[in-house]
Amino acid sequence: MSIIMTISISQTLTTYIFTLDHKVIARQFLITGIFWAFMGAAMSIIFRLQLGFPEADMGWLRPILGKWIMVDAAGIGKLDPEFYYALVTMHGTILVFFVLTAGLSGTFSNLLIPLQIGARDMASPLLNAFSYWFFFLAGVTMFLSLFLSTGPFSGGWTAYPPLSAVPAASDGSGAGMTMWIIAMAMFVVSALLGGINYITTVLNMRTKGMGLWRMPLTIWAFFITAIIGVLSFPVLLSGVLLLVFDRGMGTSFYLNELVVGGQIMDRVGGSPILYQHLFWFLGHPEVYIIILPAMGIVSEVLSVHARKPIFGYRAMVFSILAIAFLSFIVWAHHMFMSGVNPFISNFFVIFTLIIAVPSAVKVFNWISTIYGSNFRFTSASLFALGFVSMFISGGLTGIHLGNSAIDIQMHDTYFVVAHFHIVMGVAAFFGMFAGIYQWFPKMFGRFMNETLGKIHFWGTLVGAYMVFWPMHYIGIAGVPRRYYSLDNFDSFKHFVGLNQFITVAAILVFFLQILFIINFFYSIFAGRKMTVKNPWGATTLEWTTPINPGHGNWPGKIPTVQRWAYDYSKGDEEFIPQIVPLGKDEHDHGEGH
C-alpha cells in the first residue's frame, strides 16, 4: 500500500511539479503568474485607497499589514509612507517582471513554440524546467522580503542609486534591497535560460516544411522577444552587480560626493546616471519583451476568429523586427530630464518617434484583418479587440512623451503613469487574457466559461479606461507620480474627485479579475469538456495534437507543414490547416509572397 502511495506521489511530483514537459511548465508559469498578478493588484488597491481616500481609516488592514498601519491619537489608521513606497515598488517589480514577462512570455512561449512549430519539446527540457524553478525561487525571495521588519525595497521598480545603494537613505534600501537584488538575479537567470531555449528551439526544431516564413506570428513574436531578452537582461544583471559592489564592497560605480543624513560618505568618482543607462538598456527593450508576445497572440487570435488571414503577414514580421531593433537604441528617452547631455537626447527622440511607424503599421493591419471578416465574438477575440484599442490609446500618448520638449513637463507625472499602464500594462494583460481564453482548451482539455469571460472582458475594458484615462488629466495638470499625499501642494491637491473615481474603478476592476480567477480554476476542474481536436477551426499545428497530448505532443509522427498559417476563407474552404498540401495552382502566401 505504502509503496503504491509512494509511487503515485512521485508520479504526481514528476507529472505536475518536477516535470520536463513544456506544456506543464507553461501551466506552472501561468498559475504562478496569476498568483503574482493577484498580489500586485491587491497592493495597487491598498495604495489607491491611500490616494483616493487619504482621510479614511485604514485600521481594518492592521491584521494583514501590522505596524505599517500607523494608528494616530484619534484611532485613525494611516498607511506608513515608507510602506506606501514599498507597495508601489513591489507592484511595479511584480507586474513588469513576474507577471507580464514570466507569466506572459513564460506561459505562451513554452506552450506554443513546440506545439506550433511541430517539436516534441524544447531543445533542452531540463534548462526549461530550471527556467521555471529559478523564476519560482525569485518569487519566493521577493515574497519573503515583504515580511522584513524594515520592509521590502521601497525605491521604485527602477531601483535608482544612490537611494537603492545607501541603506541610510531609506529603510527599504537595507535588507529589502538585498533580497530584491537576489530575486532579480535569479529572475534574470530564469529569463536567460528560457530565452536561449526558445531561440534554439525555433531555429533548430521546426518540423519539416515549417520555413521561417510559414511560422505563425505568435512564434515570430516569441522568437524575437527571446532574442531581445537574451541581449538585454545580462546588461541589467551587470548593472545590478555593480550596485552590489557599491552596496557591500565600498566601490563607487554609481556614487559620488554623498552626504546622507549629515554623514559624509567616502565615495567619489561614480555616476548615478551610469546605472540609469544600464537599467534602461534592459528597461526599454523590456517593455517590448512584454508587448511583443501579446502582439503575436493578438495577431493569431484575431485572424482565427475573423476567419481571415492576418493582413500583411510579412509587414507584421518586419514591423516586429523593426520594433525589436529600435527598442535597443531608444533607452535614454527615459532619461531626458536626468541630466544627460541634452544634445544626446536628439538621437533618442528621433529613434523613439520612428517606433510609431512600425507600431502604426501593426495597428492598421489588425484593423484591416477585421475588415471584411466574419468576426466571431469569443472571449479571446474580444480581448484581442480590446488589446488593439488599448494599444492605440496608450501608444499615441507615447508620441507626446517621446518628444523630449513635451517630456520636460510630462516626465514623472501621472501622464506617464496613464501612458505606460494603458500601452504595456492593460494592453499586455489583454493579450494575455486573449491567449488564456484561446489556448485554455489546449492546456486543460476544457473550455473556460464564455459568459463569465465576456462579463470579464466588457467590465475590464470599461473599468481599465475608467482607471487610467483620468490620469491623463491629472498628469497634464502637472501632478507628479509617486506622491504619498498630494495635500502639501496647492498645485496638486485639487484632484480629490478624480482620485476617488480612479480608486473606485480600480476596486471594480480588481473584483472583475477575481471573477476571472474563479472562472479559470473552476473551469480547470469542471469546465465544458473539449470534444473535438480543433474547436476554433484554426490552421496551426497545436490543434492537430490529441485533446490531451502527452509528453511528446504527437503520438505518432510529427506532422509535416505544407503551407503558411493563415489560409482562412481561401477558395471554398473556411480554413485550411497547415498540414494540408498546397493545391496544384495554389501558392503559399507566406513563403511565396
Added chain:
Amino acid sequence: MTALIIILCVILISIVLVQIGKVTELTAQIKGEREVLRDSSRWNSVLSIVFVVVFLLAVSISAWKYKNYMLGFGPHAAASAHGNTLDNMFLVTTIITGIVFFLTHIALFFFAYKYRWQENRKAKFLAHDNRLEIWWTVIPAIVMTFLVVRGLNAWNTVMADIMSSDEDYMEIEATGQQFAWIIRYPGPDGKLGARDFRLTTAGNSLGQDFTDRKNWDDPIISQEFYLPVGKKVRVRITAKDVLHNFYLPQFRVKMDAVPGMPTYFVFTPIKTTAEYRQELRKYPEYNEPYDPADPNGPKRWEKFEYELACAELCGKGHYSMRRILKVVSQEEYDAWLATQTSFYLDQVRGSEDDPNKGKVLDIEVPLRAKEFSDNVTKAIESSTAADKTLPLAHVMYETGSAKLATDSRYELDNLVTAMNTYPKMVVQVAGHTDNTGDAAANQALSQQRAAAVVQYLTERGISSSRLRAIGYGDTKPLAANDTEENRMKNRRTEFTIVSQ
C-alpha cells in the same frame, strides 16, 4: 467581523457566478453551437458599437470638462518664456494623435460590428495590399518627421545653456536633500562660491568652501525664494544624498538633481505671482474659498503661489519637498535681496567652521568702518558719560608686547577718519590687561600699548594735543578674571571722548 462579512459576500458572489456559468453552459448545450455563436455575435457586436460611442463621447466630454487642466489653456498657462512653445507642441501633438485615436477606434469597433459572424457570410481572403501598406507607412513617417523637427527645435532652444558670459542672466543654486530644498543666491558679487562635500558639517550643510571669497556674500534662503520677472535665470541644480528633481510646474521647468554632478536649467519667468493670481481670478474654480472650512476666507486665487516640488523618488518624504517661489518686479526683488544676509558672515564667521578665523577679510573692512563711524556719531550725540567710551575691539598687539598687530590698522584708520571728521574731538586712549602676572608689569604694558595707539595716530597726522594715553593695568576689569573668555574681555583697548 467586517472581514468575515466581506469574505462571506465574496464566497456568496463566487457561488452565484459559478451557477451563472453552469446555467449558460447548459443553455448553450441545448441551443447548439451555431445558435450560441449567433447570440454572441448579436450581443457583442451591439456592445461594440455602444462601447465605442460611449467611450468616444466620454473622452470628448471629459476633455472638455477638464480643458482647464490642459497646458496652454486657462489657468495652466505657462509662466515662463519657453513654456508656451512646449504647450503649443503639446496641443499640436494632441490634435494629431486625437484624430488618429478617433478614426482608428471608430474603424476598429465599427468593422467588428459590421463584419460580425453570420452563418452565411464568407470572409474575404485578403492577405495584403502593398499600395495600402505603403500609404500607411509613409503617412505616419511624414507626420512623425514633422513632430520630430518641431520638437527638437524647441528642445535645443530650451536646453541651450547661457551662450556667452556677457549675456544678462542671474544664477541661483538649488540643492536637494532628504527632504527639503536648500536655495543659495550668489550675493552682491553675482557669483556662487565653491563647494566641497567633504567640508559639510552641521553648521555648513552645503559644504561651502569659505576660503573661496565668492562664498563670503552668498545668502542661503530660509523661506520663500524670489526671482525678478523678465530676467533670465540659470538654476544650478545639485543634490547632497540621493536623486531629486527640481520641478516648477507653472514654469515648465524640470531637471534631476544628481549628487556630484551639477545640472542646469535656464529659464525666464514672464509672469509675477500677482499677475498669475489675476489670471486665475477669471476662473470659477479659483474663486472657491481657499480653505473649505472658512467659506468667507480668502479665495484660491488670492492664495496662489508658485511651488517648487521634487519629481524624482527620493525616499519616504518625497511628497513633501515644497518651497514657494515668488516672482516679483525688479524693484521688489532688489528690496527683498537687500534683506538677505550672507550665510557666512551671519552664521559661520568666527565659529569652528570658519577657516578665516582671526583674519580680517577685506569685505569686512568697509562694514566695520561703517559700524565704527556710526558708533562714534552715536557717542557724540549722546549726553551720557558712559556712552562716550568706545572699544577698539579689533586693535590687537603681539603677545606680551606693545607692538601693534598688522590687522589693527583697519580699526585705527577708522579712528583717524573719525578724528578728521570731528576736528575738535579730544580722546583718551586707555589700555587694560587681565590679572595674570605681575601687576606693575601689567600696568606698564597697558600704558605702553595705549601709547602705541597714540603714536600710530600722530604718525597719521592727528595732533598729539588731541590725544592722551593712559594704562590701567588690571584695575578696571569688565568681568571677573576667572575664565579665559573673561580674561580675554578684560584685555582690551578703549578710547573715551573727552571733549568734542
